[in-house]
Amino acid sequence: MHWAIGILIFLATVIFMEGFAYVAHRWLMHGPGWFLHASHHRPRHGNWEWNDLYAAIFAVPSIVLLLGGVQWGWWPGTIWIGAGIAAYGAIYFGFHDIIVHRRLQHRYLPKSSYMKRIISAHRLHHAVETKDGTVSFGFLWAPRPEELKAELKRRGNAGVRAATATTRDRVEHP
Known part of the structure; x- marks a missing residue:
């Protein structure tokens, strides 16, 4: 697969993940998955909350797609899709957990x-x-x-x- 096609698949996956995240947050986490997500709407005591399990759950497809593409001979596009899911997860962690919820202390003040x-x-x-x-x-x-x-x-x-x-x-x- 040409690298330019891979980059397009990667970028499309990152964009798609925002839609997926909206749907999962709205109808899964604020629906039947509230039993885990409720911890995120309460004050946190300690470093972890039940809601953190969603990060592990949503990492599974990325890991499987990366393994499938790299180790198991699947279509090469699965590597780019798995990487796009992982990139969205990293962006989410940086924005949501670090910038908004300050799970790591910082002095960042939004200007834009x-x-x-x-x-x-x-x-x-x-x-x-x-x-x-x-x-x-x-x-x-x-x-x-x-x-x-x-x-x-x-x-x-x-x-x-x-x-x-x-x-x-x-x-x-x-």
């Missing part, structure tokens, strides 16, 4: 409107503590925070945790 938008959207998602009623399920694309706040208000702020001065400041001024 894009980063401010997706961080605000994710924090608005976490303003809701319950399985239902939340907004913004994507990770690399999100509606404007004003739209999300209006949607939460339209829903009567059902499930929204009471804001403290700290959380209010983080949501409004990431």
Whole structure:
């Protein structure tokens, strides 16, 4: 397989994964998988939460595709697809776990409107503590925070945790 085709497959996979992540987050994690994901909508005690098992679960297809392409003689495109899934996982980890949830301490402050938008959207998602009623399920694309706040208000702020001065400041001024 020509490397340029592989790169296109890789990029298409990364883009596809954002759609897959939205669907999995919206209808799996906030659906039957809430028993694991609920830990992510509560304050974390320690380094791990039950929700972290999703990283291992979603890594399996990537590992299988990479092994299949490299070791088992599958179609060479499976390597690029597996790498695209892994790249999305790395992007997700960097954005979600490091930048937004600060699971590793850093001094990064978002300056671009894009980063401010997706961080605000994710924090608005976490303003809701319950399985239902939340907004913004994507990770690399999100509606404007004003739209999300209006949607939460339209829903009567059902499930929204009471804001403290700290959380209010983080949501409004990431």
